C-alpha cells in the first residue's frame with residue numbers, strides 16, 4: 604500500500620474525468636494508493652475538505668491556513684482548535700512560511716504559523732508545514748512554539764540538507780513530491796538519498812507539480828506511484844519496501860488517520 608500524504612482533492616481538475624472525483628480516486632487505488640490526506644488551505648475550503656473526507660473511507664483531511672492565503676482570513680488558536688475537532692481531521696495545516704512568493708505578508712505569515720503550532724500543541728495534532736525561502740524562521744518558530752512529540756512534516760520539501768537535518772532534529776518528517784523527479788533537482792535528489800527512511804513521506808501536492816513524465820500536466824493522486832518508484836530507484840531499494848516504510852511513517856505521524 605502507498606499513501607498520498609498531501610493532495611488537494613477539492614482543487615483537482617476533473618474535466619478529463621467527467622467531473623467525477625470517484626474516478627480519480629479509483630485510478631489511484633488501482634495503482635496501490637490506500638490512503639489520501641486532503642489538505643486544507645484556508646478558512647474558506649475547510650468545509651470542502653471535511654466534506655470530501657466524510658464521503659470516502661480512505662480519505663482523511665487537515666484544516667489550516669496556507670501562508671499565501673493569510674490575506675483571505677486568519678484564525679486564532681481557539682478557532683484552530685475548534686476546526687481541528689471536526690470529523691476526520693488528522694492534522695493542522697498547511698501552514699508555514701513562504702517568502703519566495705510573498706515577503707510583504709511576512710509578519711502575518713509568522714503570526715498565523717505560531718497560532719497553528721500552538722493550537723496543534725493543545726489539540727495534540729501534527730502540523731503540515733509549507734516552507735519556501737524561509738529556512739531559518741521556519742526552524743526557529745517550530746523550535747520555539749512547536750510540540751516536539753506530535754511534531755509534523757515539512758511537505759513538498761525543496762530546501763537543502765542543512766534544513767532537512769534541522770527539521771529531523773526537531774522530530775519532523777520530510778515529504779517529497781514530484782519535484783524530486785525534475786531534471787534540475789540535483790540537490791534535492793542528494794537530500795532524498797540521505798534522508799533516514801523512517802522519516803520519509805511521499806506526496807503529489809496535486810493538482811500542482813506533476814512528476815516526470817507528466818510534468819506540466821495536471822497532477823492527480825495516482826502519480827504518487829511515480830514519486831515513490833523514483834525514490835526507491837534512487838535509494839536502490841525495491842519499490843514495495845519504500846511503499847511499506849512510507850506508509851508506516853504516515854500512520855506514525857498521523858495516528859488519527861488509522
Ligand SMILES: [Zn+2]
Nearest residue numbers: 697733758759
Ligand atoms: Zn504547500
Ligand SMILES: [Zn+2]
Nearest residue numbers: 609642697808
Ligand atoms: Zn499543498
